[in-house]
Amino acid sequence: MESGSLAERSRAVTMRWRLWALVPILLLVGTVSLFAASGGSLLDLVGRSPPPADEFDIRRIELEPGEIRIRVTNPQREDLTIATVTVDDAIVPYELDGSATLERLRSATVVVPYDWVEDEPLSVGITSSTGIQTTGDVAAAVATPGPTAEGFLGYALIGFMVGVLPVALGLLWLPSLRRAAPDWLAAFMALTGGLLTFLALDALAEALELQAALPGALGGTGLVLLGVGASYLGLTFVSQRFATAGAGRGGVLGGLALATLVAIGIGLHNLGEGLAIGTSFALGELTLGTFLIIGFMVHNVTEGLGIAAPVAERRGIGVGRLALLALVAGAPTIFGAWIGGYVTNDVLAVLFFAVAAGAALQVVVEVGRYVARRAPGGLTSGYVVGGFLAGIAIMYLTGLLVG
Amino acid sequence: MSNSRTGVTRRQLLVGAAPVVAAAPFAGLAFANGREREASHRGHDRPHAGHAAMIGPEVPAPGGPHDLDALTYPPAALPYEPGRIREYSLVAQDVDVEVALGVTYPAWTYNGTAPGPVIRATEDDLLRVRFANGGSHPHTIHFHGIHPANMDGVFEIVNPGEEFTYEFPARPYGMHLYHCHATPLKKHIHKGLYGAFIIDPREPRPPAQELVMVMNGFDTDGDGENNFYAVNGPAFYYAKHPLRVSRSQTVRIYLANLTEFDLINSFHLHGDFFRYYPTGSTDHFEYTDTVMLCQGERGVIEIDFANTGLFMFHAHQSEFAELGWMGFFDVQD
Helix, strand or coil, X not given: CHHHHHHHHHHHHHHHHHHHCHXXXXXXXXXXXXXHHCCCCCHHHHCCCCCCCCCCEEEEEEEECCEEEEEXXXXXXXXXXXXEEEECCCECCCEEXXXXXXXXXXXXXXXXXXXXXXXXXXXXXXXXXXXXXXXXXXXXXXXXXXXXXXXXXXXXXXXXXXXXXXXXXXXXXXXXXXXXXXXXXXXXXXXXXXXXHHHHHHHHHHHXXXXXXXXXXXXXXXXHHHHHHHHHHHHHHHHHHHHHXXXXXXXXXXXXXXXXXXXXXXXXXXXXXXXXXXXXXXXXXXXXXXXXXXXXXXXXXXXXXHHHHHHCXXXXXXXXXXXXXXXXXXXXXXXXXXXXXXXXXXXXXXXXHHHHHHHHHHHHHHHHHHHHHHCCCHHHCHHHHHHHHHHHHHHHHHHCCCC | CCCCCCCCCCCCCCCCCHHHHHHCCCHHHHCCCHHHHHHHHHCCXXXXXXXXXCCHHHCCCCCCCCCCHHHHCCCCCCCCCCCCEEEEXXXXXXXXXXXXXXXXXXXXXXXXXXXXXXEEEECCCEEEEEEEECCCCCECCEECCCCCHXXXXXXXXXXXXXXXXXXXXXXXXXXXXXXXXXCCHHHHHHCCCEEEEEEECCCCCCCCEEEEEEEEEECCCCCCCXXXXXXXXXXXXXXXXXXXXXXXXXXXEEEEECCCCCCEEEEEECCCCEEEEECXXXXXXXXXXXXXXXXXXXXXXXXXXXXXXXXXXXXXXXXXXXXXXXXXXXXXX
């Protein structure tokens, strides 16, 4: 019985120390309330902090015939009041969809009846009651496409053209790949790794660039890290599930499972790409000409090759399966274009690109592990190194088409 | 300093002036809803005027109908009288002023307004201006005109809490101005320390309906460019409250430019011409409808309106006009 009471006592001790974990939290709450109660007088010791900048965040400028709609957010800690609205340095009458005073992170839409000039630049200014003017620019004024059935279909078509179609075309390389020598197959797998590395870096750069424009209150870099981390670890979890389900041996994914993973990685990247296309188009920042669409198509054909390479060894993969893979990788472009075209949200865009970066990175790791195990000469063979570099080079060169 | 000059009732608010606006060059501002306009092409012959028209109560301008009376209507000219002393008292004050509807600006003022009060004397009056600095920075008053060096408001810096009395004979007759000359000069002027300074000739000018207009601007976000322009302070004030004048008597405007940052400013009258006397110190005049003034330049305008109705006046820099420097005369019989 002594041993029992000993165990009980040790359990009680363990419990007590677990409860101890609450003590720092309680102390923190106490300290914070004390500090708050002091009215910040402690800070006076180091001088007065400067007044807030009182700048608004102009989220979106939409143009309709005879009308400009400006979505404005208050990124500051203090309330901000919209006092004056200017268009091209002229004070204009306007209407608001709510109160002129915006609390932190609250938004309002400013509607300005205005006869804007097509294809000419336009600048809007929102002045706070404290006289601080925030300006937003439209590079070339064109009517913002509304949510019409035609527009919806148009974005879907564009998404299909630059996303699904090229990936499907790339998958048609599969029969040729099947007849390739093991060395060359390894080279194509490495090429997949190379192009995914390119996509990962591309998405990360995009995410970091977009977050830099976000108001500080939205925590840009943290948001990027959160997206990258969540998608990388999430995809790691998925790949582990694939591996234990028997798709791979010894924890290394291969074949269809790896191809699926590659497709998911590419799909997430294409979601971001679609978003970027849709947003730029909707906001008149991009002339979505024929050349650009061709550029994206050429750029994305390689993605199909990347998905085909892992399944090249496997026989008997039905056309249905392949079509599904093409959809997984390509269809997100359509969704991205829809989202970008109609609801543009900078936070969402940052998150999308961060998620894409994390996913692509994870798939690079999986592909690397696969190549390391299966390639005749391992990771350092000339075929693998050459293939990897070729993958990056192809993406770079075709990327110039859409730069 | 009661207003002896006119029996004109300028104390009425203008209503029902919308039709005139259709003819105004800022009509685009007034009702720019293109869709409605398209609709009007189809259905009606008049555009929809439901949006804020740039005249009358709908105009986005701060202030009530009489808020600017003290700055708009100068104290009466006094006939020449040898040995007379004219005394004024100016206090520098840091005041938050509403420079455009809903926009406050931390101004530095003489007596609480930007521009400061109108100072008026007759030539050879002894002018005595007591200046107390109740602001937070050193200031002075620098008068334009003829006076001794130690009355020039350049070397005698008046620190916060201190006082200084400027005393000199008012010379020469004309439209002048005064402003702070403490450094940095640009800051002290654009913050609001300036005003009109009228010296009447010993031989009085013919009777007229007299107005003062000090052209100014406010850079509310400190980027070295004015966000708002106006005369006598708030943007669009005289569009919201048109200046009511009588056609039967000359309208005389004492005009000065104290706009900072911009090289020039201007005054343009619609529908009529006027005589412009540069600096107002001679009989020389120009007959025109537009005058251009650099900073510190000023003059006297005399209008004999040929017609009644609403006549716009504004800077002929369109940008200034659309940022607040625009108003109307309501000419009546």
